[in-house]
Amino acid sequence: MEYTLHPIHILRHLMPGGGFIPNPHQTLRAVTNIDPFLTLFDDWNACTKKLKEYRHSLVGREQYLARSHIDETDAAITRLATSREDLQITLQRILADIRDTKVDENRLQQLHTAHESSAQRISMIAGQQSDKLRFIEECLNSGATYIGFNGACINEHTLSHDPPPYRFLFNNAVLKSSSSWNEQCTTLREFLHNPKNHNQVYIVDCDAPSEYRELKAPVFGPIRTITKPVIEVSEYHDASAEHRPPTRQAEHQQPPQKCIARCDPGEMGSDTRRPAEHRLVKIPCPGRSCDSHLNREWACATCDTPLEFGTMNNCIYCDCGSAAYDSWDFKCSSDSHGRGFDRYHTDELYRLLKRSKRPDCRNILVLGQTGVGKSTFINSFFNFLTFESFDEAKSARKLAYKVPCSFSVSHWNPSDPDQELENRTIRVGSRDDEHDGTAGNSATQKTSIYKVTYNDTRYRIIDTPGICDTRGPDQDKKNIKDTMNTLRRYEELHGILILLKANEARLTTTFQFCFEELLSHLHRSAVANIVFGFTHTLISNYAPGDSLRPLQSFLKDHTTVDLTVCRANSYSFDAKSFHYLAAYFQGVRSEDERSSRESWNKSRAETMRLLSHIDNLRPHEIRQTLSMEGAREALGHLMIPMVEISQEIRKNISLLEEKMAELNDTRLTGDELRKKLHLERIEVVPTKLDKPRTVCKNKHCCEFKSNTNGEVVPVYKSICHDDCNLKDVTEECVGHPTLINCRAFKETKDKTCKSCKHRWQEHMHFFYELKETKVKVKDKDVERRLKNNASDMALRQEGIERVQQLEKEYRSEHKQLRKATAQFVAYLRENSANAFNDATVVYYDQLIKIEKGKIQFGKDNRVNVDANKRKLKGLTDDRDKHLGLVKTIEENMHAPRDQTEALLTQDGVEQLIKDLYNLKHFGKNLRSLRDDITYYKNHSKRSHHRPRSRSRRSERSLETREDVSDRSCQSNDEREEESGRNRGILRGFHKLLPNF
Incomplete structure (x- = not known):
């Protein structure tokens, strides 16, 4: 673009008759008094914004306002906009006149004065209501x-x-x-x-x-006297029959007592067991002529039992069964209702049911190491809430208790001072599924619920099997799963009480492990509800004693959340008063009543302080923990498949690159060209072995050879134990500690293999293998072109474009997989109550280590390992990009720059999994691989209980793909049996991560 600058007076000669051209010699007056108008327009903008925001706040609240007020607000907005427009037009005209010296600047002052308060006056209505x-x-x-x-x-x-x-x-x-x-x-x-x-x-x-x-x-x-007429209002109505308008006579009749509801038998389920969280259905009748403000209790029209609403599954229950809340029709007892049943609008009914009053309950989870006195504490807790004083408990007809327990007391006969002390066992209650603890067994054998009401509040004490269960660490894992299954039945958890013995100078390693295991299942927000209780505090003057310091040190070093021990969340208890009462009601008299009374007073005061603290805590929403566990389970199931599919995509991209080079070769023509148009794709397929096996990984028991892709893979010559049915052994983990119990090592003193003579630490156990297969990719367009005898040039060009498009789509899905893995990890790190180890990184490290070993073997034996080097580079790149994505999300998740940096939500976890399964090319492979591996693992674990095979060791060597060999150690818990409402929520992989 070119232009030339000319003085203004030249324009008259260059553009004759070209419209108005300003006189360059005319002097324009400068306007200096314009600042007050800038302030005036700022005020005008502020008033307009204020008025519009007020009008917006009235939307949805019209039922609380006079219609005239809303109309006046709308009129004020219109009047404010019109006045501003008039002011602008007038100001422009006056400014032009001032510059042309037609009027004086006093006109500006007059205009400003006339409109100075107009905006405030018009917008005065804003905020009135x-x-x-x-x-x-x-x-x-x-x-x-x-x-x-x-x-x-x-x-x-x-x-x-x-x-x-x-x-x-x-x-x-x-x-x-x-x-x-x-x-x-x-x-x-x-x-x-x-x-x-x-x-x-x-x-x-x-x-x-x-x-x-x-x-x-x-x-x-x-309300005493009311003389106003009755006007009934019902926002939603879905009538199933005609209604008769109420007569004055009907209004004054006393209605019958029973209000009934019915459900289509086809919608009714057979489950009559009410969930733990349920409440009485007490809502108004949806009838058009019924009182929409009168809450009524409803009964089933068939079985005549009161209806109850389950808040966890949104079903309404009666003795006939249960059905979804929106499947019910209602008919109240008022004569004005009419003959038919009426149905609520779904949203309105859900709101009423959720807002209906529920029983005032507190759910308290009690945890403690076996032997800490948990059962005795619960019995004492029950007594403290049942009786106001020690004397009242002592004067009761019988001992009050909840949990079977036992303890020993020493006593002597006062009339015989020379008699030796005798130990007597005091047993309190009995139950088939509970032990009393006298034989050293854990007294509590499964999670139980005990209820006690105090001051109109129902307390649910959730008694768990002891941490460090005498049945072993495997039982500890099952106990934690049983506890989490029990919590699933409730909406809220108000307190988590962890009991420890006072005056213990160190925490046992097993207790630390189990405490971390518990935190790994809890959402971060649940930490605020954790409190600590110290038992046996009589010897430490009702204080934590020596137990405080190791607990503080452990919490500081082993948790990523702000969890400390302070006066507000620590409580000291002693059970001597309960022991005294239990012995007293069995005829054993103790002379130490004074200290028992003191124990009662001190411990009851601490119990009241505990309840007051829990009442003031914000309840933990258990669905948050369930959501986090769902994400943890999803990552556990998908981690290996996602890494494997990621490597599968890399290999397929390499195939496309090779195909591109072939198609670009102009020497390729005719039939040879047509053969190359057909594409192949590598897929990873898991294959279950007939029997679980233990094999040796020592280099003398392995051979290496190249597979069809040119990669070096191991071949295991020694199958040291075919049909190895070990329990709780982690598959594909070299030297897993449980392998020491394998039959191959039991017959030797030094635990070497009786077959290959190598150490047990050089062996591994597995029951499935991953194999690569090549499949042909059919393309209808290619088939059509070939049938139509298209030219070589057209076929070549179309083939190149197709390969380019596939490569682009493959790389996109590869990127989506990496991003999804990083999002899972960031979500769990943000929400987990304890440190979350990224198993994906550990798995990549293990695969990288394996590949480096293969490359070194190839160099030592002069074998071509170029394919292994390419794979090593791909693994390293994927690992580094994964770490980078996780870091980016964690740094920006609270202020994400785009959707990829945003932290996942509960719904986002489920949606992300669906998106992965819907990937165009590799979604089905991912889902299939995940399902097959999970099935083979669980099927193999269930088969551990079958009779052992007596067959001799197989002489067949077993070839596995390198991706399977020497995998990282991952623990995969047995699948929980799905039985009704106690269906397990923690099916695996919570120990997948640290065990790598």
């Missing part, structure tokens, strides 16, 4: 009912009078100006928030025409 709306919504959220502009009125004939209903009269004027407003409002809030009050409260808006009355102050009190 905001305080009232906030007050109304606060009351509604606390359980009150609004009466006013929504057209509803109070019906005195359908009101419940036990307890009596209350009403709060107010209007906007008293809310803003009454001196008693704050006092009365505080009284109302306290009344609504008091859990002991079950009275229905109506807040009556006296600005509404139907409730209009003069008020000088708000009025709060019970």
Whole structure:
């Protein structure tokens, strides 16, 4: 572009007749007094924004406002915009006149004065009803009912009078100006928030025409006399029959007691067992002519039992069975209802059921090492909440207890001072599935729930089998899984009480392991609900004693969350008072009643302090823990398949590159060219072995050869134990500790293999192998072109374009796999209560180590290992990119620059898995590989219980693909049996990560 600058007066000669051209010699007056208008327009913009935000806040709240107020707000917005436009036009005209010296600058001052307060005056309506709306919504959220502009009125004939209903009269004027407003409002809030009050409260808006009355102050009190007409309002209605309008005679009749509901038999399930979290269905009737504010109790029309709503599965239960909440129709006992049943709108019914009052419960999980006195603590806890004093417990008819337990007491006969002390075992209760602990066994054998009510609050004590169970570490894992399965039945967990013995100078290694195991299953938010209880504190003057320091050190070194021991979350208990009472009720008298009474007083005070602390904690939502466990399980199942598929994609990209080189060779023509148009793809397929095997990894028991891809792979010559049915051995892990129990090593003192004579640490166990296969990729377009006898040039060009497109799609899916793995890891690190080890990195490191060993073997034996070098480079690149992605997500997840840096949510985990399975080329392979490996692992573990084979050791050598050999150690727990509501939620891989 070229241009030339000319003076303005030249334009008249260059553009004759070209419109208005300013006179260059005319002097324009500068306008200096413009700043006040800039401020004025800023104020105008602020008022416009304020008014529009206020109007937006009224959306969805029209039922609490006069229609005239909304219309006035809309009119103010229009008037403000019109006035601003008029001001702009006038200001432009005056500025032009001032510059042309037609008018004086005083006109600007006059214009400014005329519009200085216009914006504030027009927007004064903004916020007029905001305080009232906030007050109304606060009351509604606390359980009150609004009466006013929504057209509803109070019906005195359908009101419940036990307890009596209350009403709060107010209007906007008293809310803003009454001196008693704050006092009365505080009284109302306290009344609504008091859990002991079950009275229905109506807040009556006296600005509404139907409730209009003069008020000088708000009025709060019970409803005594009501003379207003009845107007019923129901927002949703789905009638199944015609309704008759209520007559005055029907309104004054006393309704029958029973309100019934029915469900289509086809929708009804057979399960009648109520879940742990359930509540009585107590909601208004959806009928058009029924009172929409009167909560009613409902019974099944068939079995006549009260309906109960399960909050975990959203089903309504009766003795007939259970059905989804939105499958039910309702018919109340009011004569005004009519003959038919009515159904709620789904969303409205769900809201009412979720907001219905549920029992006031506290769920407390109790954990402790075997022998800490957990069962005795629970019995003491039950006594402290049942009796106010030691004397009251002593004067009861019998001993109060919940858990079978036993202990020994020493006593002597006072009349015979020369008699030796005798030990007597005191046994409290019995139960088939519990031991009393006298033989050194764990007293609690499975997770149990004990309930006790105190001050109208029900406490559920979730008693778990002891940590460091006497049945072994494998039982500890099962105990933790059993505990987590039990928690799944509840919505919230209010407290996690971890019991430790006082005055123990160190924590056992097993306790540390089990505590970390527990944290690995908990969401990070649950840490705030952990408290510590110290037992046997009589000897340490009711203090933690020597146990405090090692616990503080352990928490500092072994957790990634802020978990400390302080006065607020530590409690000291002693069970001497319960021991005294148990012996007393069995006729054994102790002279040390004074210290037992002191133990009662001190421990009960600590129990009350514990309950007060738990009451003030925010409950942990168990679904958060379940969501995290779902992500952990998904990563556990998908980690190996994702890495394997990632390597599979790399090899397929290499195949495409080779194919591209062939198609670019112009010497390739005719039939040879047509043969090369058919593509192949490598797929990884798991194959289950007939029997689990133990093989030797010593170099003298292995051979190496090249496979069809030119990679060096091992061939195992020594199958040291065919049909090896070891329990709890990690597959493909060289030197796993459980291998020492294999039959191949039991007959030798030094634990060398009786077959190959090598050490047990050089062996590994496995029951499936991964094999690569090549499959042909069919393309309909290629087949069509070949049938149509297309030219060599067209076929070559189309083949090249197809390969380029496939390579692009393969690389895209490879990138998606890497990103998904990083997102899983970042999600678990952010939400796990303890340090989360990235198993993917460990697995890559193990594969890299294996590949380096193969390359070294190839160099030593002068074997071509170029294919292994390419694979090593691919593994290293994938590992580094994985680490980079995880780091990027962790650094930016709280302020992500794009979706790839955002942290996964609960729904995002499920969606990400679906996206991976839906990958165009490798999604089905990923899903198939995941399903097959999981099935083979679980099937093999279940087969451990079959009779052993007596067949001789197989002489066949076993060839495995290199990707399977010498894998990292991963623990894969047995699949939980799925039985009803106790179906397991933790199926594997929680120890996958650290065991690598």
